[in-house]
Amino acid sequence: MDSAPDAALAAGNERRRAARRARLAIVLRGALAAAIIIGFALWAHLGSGRPVFSPHGKPEAGWEAFRQAYDVDTFGRDGYFVRAIQNGYNLVHHTHQYAWRFTRKRGSDHPNACINCHSAESLAYAFAGGDRFDARLGRRISFEEHVQRCYATHLDGFVPTIYDPAVRDIRIFARMVAHHLQLGEGATEGAP
Amino acid sequence: MKLLATGWGKAARLALLIGTLLALYILAQARHDERAHIREQAVKLTPGCADKLARYGLAAGASYTSPYALAHSGQASIKRGYSTEDVRAIQRGCNIIDDLQGQLAADPARERWNSTRFVRGTHTSCDHCHQGIGDKQTAAGAPQAGSLSLAASWVMADMYDQFTGILLPYELRQMQCYINSSNGYKPNVADDLIRDVTAYSRFLAAALDLRFGNHYAEQGIDEVTASSTLKRGDDYVRGAARYKEKCAHCHGPQGLGTVVDGKMQYPAVAGPNAFNQQSRNNFSFVSTILPGFLCRNMPLGEEGSLSKQDCRDIAFYVSNMPRPAGDKDGPLAALWQQLMMRVMPPLIQAVDTWQGHDAPRDTGT
Numbered sequence: 397m398d399s400a401p402d403a404a405l406a407a408g409n410e411r412r413r414a415a416r417r418a419r420l421a422i423v424l425r426g427a428l429a430a431a432i433i434i435g436f437a438l439w440a441h442l443g444s445g446r447p448v449f450s451p452h453g454k455p456e457a458g459w460e461a462f463r464q465a466y467d468v469d470t471f472g473r474d475g476y477f478v479r480a481i482q483n484g485y486n487l488v489h490h491t492h493q494y495a496w497r498f499t500r501k502r503g504s505d506h507p508n509a510c511i512n513c514h515s516a517e518s519l520a521y522a523f524a525g526g527d528r529f530d531a532r533l534g535r536r537i538s539f540e541e542h543v544q545r546c547y548a549t550h551l552d553g554f555v556p557t558i559y560d561p562a563v564r565d566i567r568i569f570a571r572m573v574a575h576h577l578q579l580g581e582g583a584t585e586g587a588p
Numbered sequence: 589m590k591l592l593a594t595g596w597g598k599a600a601r602l603a604l605l606i607g608t609l610l611a612l613y614i615l616a617q618a619r620h621d622e623r624a625h626i627r628e629q630a631v632k633l634t635p636g637c638a639d640k641l642a643r644y645g646l647a648a649g650a651s652y653t654s655p656y657a658l659a660h661s662g663q664a665s666i667k668r669g670y671s672t673e674d675v676r677a678i679q680r681g682c683n684i685i686d687d688l689q690g691q692l693a694a695d696p697a698r699e700r701w702n703s704t705r706f707v708r709g710t711h712t713s714c715d716h717c718h719q720g721i722g723d724k725q726t727a728a729g730a731p732q733a734g735s736l737s738l739a740a741s742w743v744m745a746d747m748y749d750q751f752t753g754i755l756l757p758y759e760l761r762q763m764q765c766y767i768n769s770s771n772g773y774k775p776n777v778a779d780d781l782i783r784d785v786t787a788y789s790r791f792l793a794a795a796l797d798l799r800f801g802n803h804y805a806e807q808g809i810d811e812v813t814a815s816s817t818l819k820r821g822d823d824y825v826r827g828a829a830r831y832k833e834k835c836a837h838c839h840g841p842q843g844l845g846t847v848v849d850g851k852m853q854y855p856a857v858a859g860p861n862a863f864n865q866q867s868r869n870n871f872s873f874v875s876t877i878l879p880g881f882l883c884r885n886m887p888l889g890e891e892g893s894l895s896k897q898d899c900r901d902i903a904f905y906v907s908n909m910p911r912p913a914g915d916k917d918g919p920l921a922a923l924w925q926q927l928m929m930r931v932m933p934p935l936i937q938a939v940d941t942w943q944g945h946d947a948p949r950d951t952g953t
Contacts, residue, residue, distance in 0.1 A: 470801075476748040476755055524800065527787060529673035536677060536783065558777055568746050568755065575801025581743070581793035582652060582667030 453482035456490060466516070466576045477568065480561070484569025487562060488519065491551060495562040499553035510566070513550065516573045517585075523570035524583040539567055623780065626698055627676065634692045636721050637682035644795035646679075648672045657797035660730075667794050674787065677780075681788025684781065685738070686721045688713040688770075691851055701781040707772040708912070709861030711845050711852045714785075717769065717869070719885055723792050724806075731796065734810025734884055738785075739792035743800050744807055751868065758786055768867040771860075771912045811876035812883055817897045822875075827905030830898050834887050835906075841940070842933050843909045858909030859929050865921075866914025871900075871907035873914075878903035 440449040453459075462485060463469065471477050486494045491509040492501045501508035510519070526539035537545075543563050544555045556562045574583075633641065645655045649669040657665050670678070680701075683693070688703050689710060690696025696704065704710075715721055722738030725731055731740070742758055749756035752764070759782050763774035775781045798804060814822070832841065835857075839845055843858030856862040868874045869881070879899035885891055894902070910928035913921040 477746070480746075480755055525668040527783075527790060528668070529671040529677075531671070536673060536787070538783075564746075564755065564757070567757075571746055571800055575799070578799045578802075580665065580667070580797050580799050581790050584651075584666070584668045 451479065453479055453486060455482075456486050458489065459485055462516075466573060468572065470575070471572070480565045480568040481572045483561060484565035484567075484572075487566055488514075488516070488569055495547065495551075495553075495556070497554070498547040498556050498560075498562055499551035501551055501553070507550070510546070516569070517577065519566070519570040520573035520577055520579055521583060521585050523567065524574050524579045524581060539570065540564075543567070626701075627673065627780070629676075631676050631679035631683065632694070632699065633679055634683055634686045636686045636715075637679065640721055640723065641679065641682060644791070646670070646675060646791065646795075648675050652794060654795045654797055656795050661797065665797050670791075677784050677787040678791045679788075680780070681784035681786070681791075682721060684785055685714040685718060685788060687715075689852070701779065701784070703781055705773070706766045706775050706781065707770040709771065709856070710847075711855040711861040712770040712772075712863075713855070714765070716855050717881065722789065723796070731804070731806040732884070733805035734808065734880060735806050736809055736881075737792075737804070737806035738789040739796050739798055740804040740807035742786070742789040742793050743798045744803060751874075758789065759783075762786075767915050769863045769869060771862070771864040771867075809877050809880040810884060812879035812896045812899050813876050814900065817900060820897060822897075822900045822904040824901075824905055824908060827901035827903070830894075830902050831905050834890075834894065834898075835902065838888070842936055843906060844933065857906050858911050859933065860912060862909075862911045864912040864914045865917055865925070870911070870914075871903040875900075875903075878907065 440446070445454075459482060468478060468481055471481070483494070488510040491511075492499055492503060492505070499508070507513055514522070522542065523539050526542065527536060529535070530537045540558050540563050543566050544558070547553045547562070548555045577583075643655070645653070648671055651669040652667040653664050654667070657663070680699075684700055684703060687693065688700065688707065689712070690700040690703065693699040718724075718736045718738055720732070720735065722736075723731070724735035724737070731737055741761070745758035745761065746755055748754070749761075752760075754760075759777045762782050762785055763777070766772050766774050831843075835843075838854040839857050840854075843856060843862065845852060845856030845859075845861060846854040863869045866873055869878045871878050879896070879902075882899040882902055883892070883894055883896060886894065910925060910932050912929070913925040917925075
């Protein structure tokens with residue numbers, strides 16, 4: 397006679413315990429997700445050392461010498477433009493590291509960087525003479541599109557958008573070198 | 589039977605979807621071909637562009653030597669030449685700057701790349717701010733300081749821009765002009781409308797022999813700051829009086845511009861055809877640019893006659909006239925500005941008439 401109420405009471409207790417467990421699981425999962433996100437943000441900003449998480453470019457070998465040789469400080473010691481130049485330098489000299497999303501080339505490949513085919517000066521001249529009609533392609537091609545095509549073909553990779561820093565900072569790098577060489581629009585190598 | 593009907597329904601829906609996609613593809617191809625066809629057509633230049641491009645010796649060839657640079661420096665600076673396609677792009681770009689609305693074009697939509705799609709109103713043209721077709725010069729033939737030169741702007745592009753907070757490429761700067769100064773919409777970065785203006789600006793830089801990354805006096809506007817005046821404060825009432833005296837004759841008593849036979853003669857500086865509240869021309873947004881422009885370029889034929897304080901007062905007054913809200917102002921501000929643009933002009937006109945002021949002029953719409 398007493399077993400039915402006991403069973404109902406036990407079932408009720410079990411349901412409440414299950415509900416508590418479910419609530420705890422939800423809270424724990426939320427806390428864990430928040431901890432992971434916060435931990436990732438802290439790691440990215442403070443401990444990763446990865447350039448993608450920092451507004452400051454990683455000073456690669458040769459950057460300081462380049463900076464002095466090309467008078468980068470004309471544009472200031474630091475600032476958005478100078479950081480873009482530095483990122484451009486890194487992209488041009490270490491493409492497989494800094495534009496890894498857009499190339500299949502690895503460290504052991506050759507060529508694996510823009511600088512393997514183009515000098516800084518030749519990039520500046522290409523920039524100054526860019527945006528012209530390309531008879532082979534049958535349309536006008538900008539400097540940015542040339543960069544995009546390089547990623548897709550010579551670097552055996554993928555096309556970044558025209559706004560991507562992997563394109564933009566190479567243009568800014570070329571612009572800075574053009575300034576250093578005091579090139580004008582349409583300048584050609586060897587011309588007075 | 590029911591199963592068969594369901595099957596036919598699914599097939600019909602699929603066919604409709606594929607048909608729609610196919611139609612869109614064919615339409616896109618047709619538009620693409622039409623654009624390619626326009627690019628191959630000879631360009632009918634505006635009189636201003638015909639004169640400017642002839643003076644700068646634009647012609648197809650393996651190399652380009654600027655007659656301007658040769659005359660001014662005595663040295664022939666040999667540049668990379670232009671193909672016929674490049675020349676046409678430069679010509680179209682010049683036409684766009686000189687006549688954005690296509691008032692001088694036989695077929696405005698085709699000859700100006702549908703530019704009016706990206707502009708609200710019927711008044712705005714690039715040349716209103718970038719005078720001299722983006723290359724204003726002094727009587728002696730030198731580039732005018734602080735004249736918003738497109739060439740000087742191109743060689744200094746990509747620098748950090750405090751208003752947008754980004755390294756601003758030349759193409760994105762043009763988009764901002766469409767959004768705010770033309771109170772319109774931004775074209776795609778690869779649109780011919782943008783690319784042809786870039787081609788023209790680059791040609792100007794070659795013709796004037798400007799060097800990358802150098803600052804030239806003709807870049808931007810020679811801004812008039814409060815500290816360059818006697819610091820009496822910018823005065824709305826004084827500005828209103830000076831506006832009526834110096835500006836209202838062309839721009840209308842309420843700044844709505846002058847339209848004759850459906851063609852804009854003088855652009856609106858207020859109302860739905862004018863720049864919006866987030867244009868850098870708007871004194872309330874940037875207080876130094878419009879005064880600089882006024883001191884440099886206005887009134888026509890009497891340039892340089894206004895004092896710096898006059899320019900600031902007039903700019904203050906003009907920017908307080910009702911005009912469209914900026915793209916970041918939000919819907920409530922936009923609604924309010926629309927209301928003001930509709931209510932204020934007839935109200936002011938009625939008050940002016942009642943007070944016995946000048947009869948209302950032919951104003952733009």
